[in-house]
Amino acid sequence: MLRRVALPLAVLTVLALAGCGSDGPDTATDSGSSVKTTSCSYDKNGQAAAKDVDPPSSDAPAEGTVDVTLKTSAGDIPITMDAASTPCAVNSFVSLADQGYFDKTPCHRLTTQGIYVLQCGDPTGSGMGGPGYQFDDELGGDETYPAGTVAMANAGPDTNGSQFFLVYADTQLDAAYDVIGRMDKAGIDVVKRVAEKGTANGGADGAPKVPVTIESVTTD
Template structure:
């Protein structure tokens, strides 16, 4: 799992001189990749049934969740292969910093939402810390790893659900990964518009108040004072619930 080898961020939203941009872009590519839980690049995510692409909005499909090379950070079962959720799923991620209210898009990203719902129902996210905050280059809070190290996952992986049009404005809820089709349990919240390539499955959107909650947290910085690290104010997910 790359560091967040999941995101390969490009330039900053506010661009300084060209020389600085090039230096920051290079640094971002090397260090600001969003790391997903336990997905490995040979995890079988190229299955036709689970692959993303322009048809990823199909309501009815079969998803593949092959076992990963890493053991699960928490003991959970892989999701059912046939997603049940459709349309918009209203979710509340309860954290020590406040509730994060999100609308999950089960039609556009059925396999991703199916996995998130399954993990939440099994209390996989409960009492886990958000391990990473970035305040330069890209602006995200990354969560979903029970080990708090950035390398933990659910013991399975699944394919991307992308169509190439993905953007990452403030409020975006997306999957972290360590390369194509290596999604696991780690996800990130974008609290300010971020320039990222369309490589990270966008499966939901936070409301304005929740986005501000994360932005206020980010304003306090990281525990080291660097632009990338654990949040200075510890953020713990206490549970995830869904509206019926």
């Protein structure tokens, strides 16, 4: 299901990423508050949800930031998410977090060559699970993925779900993955420590040697 990406050093990897609606004509200001919103479509994708969750509201805040903390077995990972740039993706992430979707779930994939990411967000731990819905990309075409980037994984264009990846070292990727936020230095250091232990299979791509579990996710 996950798209394979040709990488330097003959490394082949599978990253899955995508996004949602645009900040165009569908963007409006909520008459009851002054918060700018945009309309998002979260459509069933024909797969059963890995955990029982409701889809997010179609009205997503389209301004400001959201502070998120992944409380993991490896340490806390603070993230600032950008609702102005990727409102539908951030709206989905916050909805899933508030429903406990990410609680007690593994980060199932670590890559240590060519690209440098820890991938999470699949409760099944197989890399194939999702929330039972998908949504469109929110790409500007100039996305880059330096250390600290948090981005959506996908199975091709407009197939965003719940999986995301944490970039712990500068990584070259096509601008095909919605950038939803940034880790601070403390968060990058947590992921780097996981990466230093390597993968369970000893290769450049696999489950982390030291298992990483998202214990809970808090949002502010």
